[in-house]
Amino acid sequence: MKPPTELAEAFRARGLKVTPQRQLLFGLLDGNTSHPTAEGLFVEASAQMPGISLRTVYTTLTDLAEMGELQPVSCGAGAIRFDPNVDDHHHGVCDSCGNVTDAYVVGAESLIVEGLDGFTTNSASIVFRGQCAPCASSTDESTSNPIPNSQQQTPNTP
Amino acid sequence: MKPPTELAEAFRARGLKVTPQRQLLFGLLDGNTSHPTAEGLFVEASAQMPGISLRTVYTTLTDLAEMGELQPVSCGAGAIRFDPNVDDHHHGVCDSCGNVTDAYVVGAESLIVEGLDGFTTNSASIVFRGQCAPCASSTDESTSNPIPNSQQQTPNTP
DNA sequence: TGCTCATCTACAACTCGTGCAAATTGCGCA
DNA sequence: TGCGCAATTTGCACGAGTTGTAGATGAGCA
Ligand SMILES: [Mn+2]
Ligand SMILES: [Mn+2]
Ligand SMILES: [Zn+2]
Ligand SMILES: [Zn+2]
Numbered sequence: 001m002k003p004p005t006e007l008a009e010a011f012r013a014r015g016l017k018v019t020p021q022r023q024l025l026f027g028l029l030d031g032n033t034s035h036p037t038a039e040g041l042f043v044e045a046s047a048q049m050p051g052i053s054l055r056t057v058y059t060t061l062t063d064l065a066e067m068g069e070l071q072p073v074s075c076g077a078g079a080i081r082f083d084p085n086v087d088d089h090h091h092g093v094c095d096s097c098g099n100v101t102d103a104y105v106v107g108a109e110s111l112i113v114e115g116l117d118g119f120t121t122n123s124a125s126i127v128f129r130g131q132c133a134p135c136a137s138s139t140d141e142s143t144s145n146p147i148p149n150s151q152q153q154t155p156n157t158p
Numbered sequence: 159m160k161p162p163t164e165l166a167e168a169f170r171a172r173g174l175k176v177t178p179q180r181q182l183l184f185g186l187l188d189g190n191t192s193h194p195t196a197e198g199l200f201v202e203a204s205a206q207m208p209g210i211s212l213r214t215v216y217t218t219l220t221d222l223a224e225m226g227e228l229q230p231v232s233c234g235a236g237a238i239r240f241d242p243n244v245d246d247h248h249h250g251v252c253d254s255c256g257n258v259t260d261a262y263v264v265g266a267e268s269l270i271v272e273g274l275d276g277f278t279t280n281s282a283s284i285v286f287r288g289q290c291a292p293c294a295s296s297t298d299e300s301t302s303n304p305i306p307n308s309q310q311q312t313p314n315t316p
Numbered sequence: 317t318g319c320t321c322a323t324c325t326a327c328a329a330c331t332c333g334t335g336c337a338a339a340t341t342g343c344g345c346a
Numbered sequence: 347t348g349c350g351c352a353a354t355t356t357g358c359a360c361g362a363g364t365t366g367t368a369g370a371t372g373a374g375c376a
Contacts, residue, residue: 017321074232111263114262114263114264119289120289123286125284128282130280136278179355195332209356212333213333217354237333
């Protein structure tokens, strides 16, 4: 994703207005590696701009995604996440805390795929599921768990 | 997925009852390669057993999934699909008609993944997006499109 | 400064799935 | 074969997540 200043220009160039709501979201997304959901961004935005509506957050995120500045990421369950990292990359999802981590896969293009004869592939996305490092250590060790697995952001309850 | 007869035994062995509703669903899933949704199975089941409830379909599918007889497949958007093919395999999703095809990927285990240090991977699922063969030929050729892309099962409307 | 169309907010609606409780039924057992 | 009861079915409500809509509001431009 471009930095906020350039996003403002890109919006104006498209005939879209640069509103305080949008600028706030530009800032919240800039350099954000947490793969936030619309709801999550709404909560953060509301802290700085009480009264902002969830609808506006969705609209802005959709605009950014259409401009290619944001990559929507479906992790298999729960809300869609929005990723300012538009590199060609994939994701690891922790089944305990729900955190999503960037994963760069080398050689994905040279995979041998059987069964898709005649299929024209436009994109491939890989989701790794498992346990992130903090969750693995906090459950492996029999010591008291400082993070009870249901208080972190977007916990999974399958 | 086991054949219906063996599923009946497996259910009874678990203390689950073998009802007409469940037997009907066993039959609809047996050898089914269409990756149906709960709603889709409900429609098919309703044709043979009017009055069956969508709730019962969900319950039975959940039971089968917990027994490992069915694999829930998230394709990134829309309803969860249920796959009687529990092999280790992946999926191609057509962006035009929404059809889901099995894809067997060779060498997926030996992929080099960067960025997931400390992450314990339990599973990896790959979703290929693009155009299936029928959709590709019907849109490439400038002839009249016999399938207007919105009448097939589970059309995508992004 | 004033105009005007895009945007914002509030609210309804919609999709997919789950929780719940009353009525029904499979099935082990006498 | 007939009982008894736990499992199941059904219908409905509810919840999360997302989108449609319309009137109020405001950004950008002359
Ligand atoms: Mn990412
Ligand atoms: Mn499959
Ligand atoms: Zn974790
Ligand atoms: Zn297709």
